[in-house]
Amino acid sequence: MWKPDRHSKKPLYEQIADHLEKRIAYSEFPPGSLLPSERKLAEQLGVNRSTVILAFAELRSMGIIESRTGSGTRVSRTKWGATPKHTPNWNRYAEGGSFLPNLPFLRKIRDALSQDPSLIDFASGELAADLAPLDEIAALMREHHYTTYLGYDNPQGYIPLRQALVEHLQKYRGIQTTESSIMITSGSQQSLYLITQCLLSPGDAVAVEDPSYCYSLPMFQSAGLRLFRLPVDQYGVHPEDIKELYKKHRIKMVFLNPNFQNPTGAVISSERREQLFSVASELGLPIVEDDPFSLTAFEGAAPAPLKSMDANGNILYIGSFSKIAASGLRIGWMVAPNSIVQRLADARQQMDFGLSVIPQQVAAQFIKSDAFQPHLDRLQIQLQFKRDLLIESLRRELGEQISFVTPQGGLHLWCMLHPKVPDGKLLDEAIRRGVVFVPGGVYGSDSGFVRFTYARAKTEEIESGIAKFAEALHSLID
Numbered sequence: 001m002w003k004p005d006r007h008s009k010k011p012l013y014e015q016i017a018d019h020l021e022k023r024i025a026y027s028e029f030p031p032g033s034l035l036p037s038e039r040k041l042a043e044q045l046g047v048n049r050s051t052v053i054l055a056f057a058e059l060r061s062m063g064i065i066e067s068r069t070g071s072g073t074r075v076s077r078t079k080w081g082a083t084p085k086h087t088p089n090w091n092r093y094a095e096g097g098s099f100l101p102n103l104p105f106l107r108k109i110r111d112a113l114s115q116d117p118s119l120i121d122f123a124s125g126e127l128a129a130d131l132a133p134l135d136e137i138a139a140l141m142r143e144h145h146y147t148t149y150l151g152y153d154n155p156q157g158y159i160p161l162r163q164a165l166v167e168h169l170q171k172y173r174g175i176q177t178t179e180s181s182i183m184i185t186s187g188s189q190q191s192l193y194l195i196t197q198c199l200l201s202p203g204d205a206v207a208v209e210d211p212s213y214c215y216s217l218p219m220f221q222s223a224g225l226r227l228f229r230l231p232v233d234q235y236g237v238h239p240e241d242i243k244e245l246y247k248k249h250r251i252k253m254v255f256l257n258p259n260f261q262n263p264t265g266a267v268i269s270s271e272r273r274e275q276l277f278s279v280a281s282e283l284g285l286p287i288v289e290d291d292p293f294s295l296t297a298f299e300g301a302a303p304a305p306l307k308s309m310d311a312n313g314n315i316l317y318i319g320s321f322s323k324i325a326a327s328g329l330r331i332g333w334m335v336a337p338n339s340i341v342q343r344l345a346d347a348r349q350q351m352d353f354g355l356s357v358i359p360q361q362v363a364a365q366f367i368k369s370d371a372f373q374p375h376l377d378r379l380q381i382q383l384q385f386k387r388d389l390l391i392e393s394l395r396r397e398l399g400e401q402i403s404f405v406t407p408q409g410g411l412h413l414w415c416m417l418h419p420k421v422p423d424g425k426l427l428d429e430a431i432r433r434g435v436v437f438v439p440g441g442v443y444g445s446d447s448g449f450v451r452f453t454y455a456r457a458k459t460e461e462i463e464s465g466i467a468k469f470a471e472a473l474h475s476l477i478d
Contacts, residue, residue, distance in 0.1 A: 001115055003045055012047055013054035020055065021064060024075050030088070031077045035065065038073075044115055100218035105427065105442050112431045120435040120465035122452040125262070125411060126327040131382055131455060133325055136371040137362060144365055155349035156341060157184025157333070158360035165333055168367045172295060174308035175317065175335060183341045185348070186355055187332040188290055188320045189217070192255075194334075194344045195288060195316065196223040205249040209237055211414075211443035213262040213290075214255050229444065230254075232261060234405050236268030239275035246283050253286050259303045260293035263443050263451040264414040265407025267303050276306070280314040288316045292323040295376055297409040298384040313337060321363055323411060323455075324379065329359045380409075386454040386462065387413065393466035394452075398473070411455035414440075417448050421476040426450075429472035435465045 004015040023029055035041070038056065042049040056073060059065045067073040101107070109123045156162070162179035169175040185191045192214075200206065202224025208214040210229035220227055228245050230237040236258055245251050258268040268276070280287055287306065294302045307317035320332040334341070348354065366372060387406075390413055394402055404415040423439035430437060440449025457465055 001044065004047065013051050013058065016041075016045065016047070016052065016055035017058040020059060021062075024064060029075045031075050033075050035073045035075065099222045102218065103216060103442055105423070105439055106216065108427065108431075109436050109438065112436055116434075118434070119431070120461045120468065121456045122435065122437040122454070122465060122469075124456045125453050126322060127325075127379075127411075127455050128458060130458070131379055133366070133371065133375045136369070136375060137326065137366060139371075140362060140365045140369060144361070153354045153357045153360070155345040155354045157182065157345075157355065158357055158364065161331075161360045161364040162333075164364040164368050169319075169335070172302070173291075173305050173319075175305065177335050180338050181335055181341055183334045183336070183345055183348075184355060184360060185332040185334060186330040187322050187327070188292055188318050189219075189332075190348075191318045191332055191334045192217065192288070192290070193219050194347055195253075196220060196225060198344055198347045199340070200225060200252060204253075205245075205251045207242060207245050207251045207254045209256060209261065211263055211440060211445040211449070212255070213257060213443065215444035216442045230256075232264055232266055234264075234266050236261065236266050236272050237276075239272055239279045242276070242279050242285070243283070246285065251285070253288060254280070255288045255290070256306070257290045257292075258306055259291055260296065260407060260410030262293070262410070263412050263438075263440070265405065265410050265412060267408070268306075273306065273309065277309065277312075277314070281312050285314065286316060287314055288318065290318045292318075292320045293410040295324050296380060296383055296411065298380055298387075299408060302409070307335060316340065324376065325363075325366065329363055330355070331359055331363045383409075383411065383455060386457075386459060389459065389462045390452060390454040390466065393463045397466050397470035401473070411453050413452045413454060415450050415452065417450060417473065419473065419477045420448050421473065423447050425476055426472060429475055430469055433468040433472050435468040435472070437469065 002019060004012045004019075006012070008015065020029075020035070029035060036044065038049050038052045042052045045052070056065060056067065060067065063076055063078070065073055066076045102110070113119055113121060113124070159179060161184060162182045165182055166177060166179055169177060185194070196219055200223060203226065205226045205228060206220070207228050207230050208220075209232045211232065214220060214227070226249070228249055228251060230241050230245070237256065242251075242254060258273075260267060276287070279285070289306045291305045291307075294305060297303065305317060307315045317335040318332065319335075321327075321329055322332070334344070336344075391404075391406060394404075394415070401418050402415050403418070404413055407413060423441050427437070427439055438451040438453075440451065441447060443451070454462065
C-alpha cells in the first residue's frame, strides 16, 4: 500500500493530495464517490489526522473534492467547474449484485493485514512459509522442464494430475476411484462454490456444522440456500440431528468437515460415522465431505475419510493442497460420480476455461516424488510444536480465563473465553496491539469464542502474540 515518503522535501500533505488526485484522475474514485474518512486515511497512511485535513483542504481548493457535514468527503461531480457528466453510480453497482461481500470481521482482518504486514497473524488459515515445501517444489521445477503446449486444458483437470491423485488417494486416504471421477479445482472453496451453484437451487435447505467454516462463506447465502445447524461436540455431529432436520425442513444436502473440523478440531467418532452412513442411506441424502486437514494428524495414522467407507455413493469428497503443501498453487480436487463431475466441469469451463496447467504439473510431480512423505512427516512435527507453544502461552497468559480441547491435528485451536467481551471490541484492541485472530461469531458461534491458527504465525512470534492478545482482553475487563 502506498505511503508518503518522509524523506522527501515535499510536505506530507502535498504528497497525499497528489496521490489522491492521481487516483481520482484514474477513476479509482469516480465523481460523487465517497473518500475514506480523515481518521481512517490517517491510520492507513501512518500520519496525523491534521496532515490529512490539510491534504483534503488542498483538494477542495482545486474543486476536486467537496465535504458536507454528516455526509463525509466526496469527489466533486463538477470538477474544475466542468459541466457535470453522466457517470455510472459505481457505489450502487458495488452494493448490488447477488454475490454477497465477505463478512465485516473478515474484511476488517484482511484490511488490517494489508495495511500492516507486521501484525502477528493468528487469523489466516494457511501454512507459513517455513512449513511449506518451498525447496522441494523449487527442485522439481529445476528438474522438470514444463514445456508442453500451454493451451486450454481439459475442463475436468490435467489428466496426469488426476492419475497421480488416484494413487495418492488410495495410498493416503483409502479412497478407491478413477481419474474420470476426479475434478481438479482451484482449492476447496471453488469446489463448494460449484456445488452450491450447480447442484442446489435458491430456497433449498442444507445442513452445516455449528460452528462451521461454512458460516464464514457468504456464497451459501448468495446462492439463496437456507442453512440449518448441526451442533458439533468433541466427537463431531450427532447423526440423529440430521434425521430431525430432514423431517422438519427436507434438507437436500449435508456439508461436513469430519476430521480436525474447522474451527473446533473435532474428529467424528467411529460410532457416529456408522450412524451417519445409516441415516444418509436411509434418506438418500448426499454428504459433502471437506477433508483438508487429515494428513496433518500429529500422532498415529490419519483418521479415515468418510469417503473411504462409502459403499453406496453418498459422499462428494473435497480435498486440497492448501493445508498440507502450498495454498498459492491453488490446487484442490473433488471425487464424485462421473455425471456430477461432468456437470461441474462444464460449469467451470464457462467460468474460466479451466486452471493453469503449470501448477497442476508441479502438483502431479510433487505428490509422486520421494520428497512428499518426508515433507508430511516434517509438517506434522512442526505443526505439533507450534500447537504446543500456543497452548503453553495461552495457559501462562490467561490461565482459567480460557478453555479449549487440544486438537490432535489441523491448523486451528478453538477457544472459549470466560470473561464475556464483545467480539468487535476485542478484535479492535488486538489489532491496536499488533495481533489478529478470528472471532467465533464468524463461524456462527455466540460471542465469547475465538479461533487461533497456529500454522501461520512464525514460531518466534507466538508467545509475544498471545501476550498482546491477553493485554487486549484484559483492557476490556479491567
